[in-house]
Amino acid sequence: MGRTFTVLMLCLITLGCATGGGNAQLSSTDPGAVLDKTWQWTVTKGPQHDVTVIAPERYTIFLADGRAQVKFDCNGGGGTYKISQGKLSFGPMMSTKMFCRDSQDIIFADNLQQVAAFKVEGGVLYLTLTDNQTTMQFRQAPNE
Template identity: 30%
Template sequence: MKFSLLLCILFSLKSCGNTSAITSMQENTMQQLSGNYSVTKLINNDTLMITPDINFDASDNRVSGFSGCNRFNGSYTIDGNNITFGPLASTKMMCREEANTIEHNMFDTLSQVNSFSLQNNILTLFKDKDVLLTAKQDNSYIIEYTAVSRGVYQQVIVKDSIVSFQKNRTSKPISKTCNENEWNKITANIETIQLSSISKLEAPSKAHQYDGAALANLKITYQGKDYQTQTFDHGNPPNEIAPLVKEILSIAQNIE
């Protein structure tokens, strides 16, 4: 009797532990399902010539993306690890047969999906136990800095550790791959910035309003979302983004 009781207690504790782990996993999955995911496998095709993407906005349960031919948007509902997509609206562009086929499969997949998993930035959508779609979240940043006036044009784009610099309106962009030290400085500077707040940053000076300085803007794209500053004076950015701006301009201006 004592042995049986001990087994019951151990089984109960183990069950509670598993239940807690499952609940925790579901809660974490719900919290993490946000941002942009690039489709790597659709139904049984893992060699897509065109890459659809799907973006989740957890703040209002909206979904949007590129289906292979058109842009789409709609709603989604999550209950634990179950997911359903509401009616999806899309643009009406005409595309080649291959793009149309991918788009058809994409919409057909989203209409059938009923559960998902998310591990190591890999999103998997299921119909029951069948895998219908696999997508990978891109956690890289795209940084775009522009400075424009009647006599000035500069554009710096940073993507995948490559810095591209166009120094005037008529020149072609030149680029270089950042070394490890440069890239670490860029990422460290980005991580000090609260992206959702950069649109509210006040410019420390207003010379651009009377042609006393070029108009400058900084845009950072992360997980499918754009975060952009208000216009500020080229050469005098808000303090919160000044180290990042200084770093990317320093790298750009030293490209040979």
């Protein structure tokens, strides 16, 4: 019995290692996978066009305690959000109004207002917009 158990455990461990530990590409819709982390916008992909972000560190979101802290390029702001299993939506956002040269802040703010769902997969946060075809992608800030 003990030997069989040991062999079985070794097989399971080997299988786990062969598949990358099993969680490298796991998809999570748990709000805990998103909250209390700084996320940097990297790209928006959709049927109309794709937007590649020039400087992801200038477009960030941080969600905690029902409040979103948002960096809109050279402007700071935020608002409220609602999150549940796989669902995310933002309330009205406020922001400072400085002029940011070559900014993508309007696209970023507009996209955030259309968010309906989320998932985290392979360390990437995907926010799906209300059209169910457009997705914003975020990476976790390097210092976290």
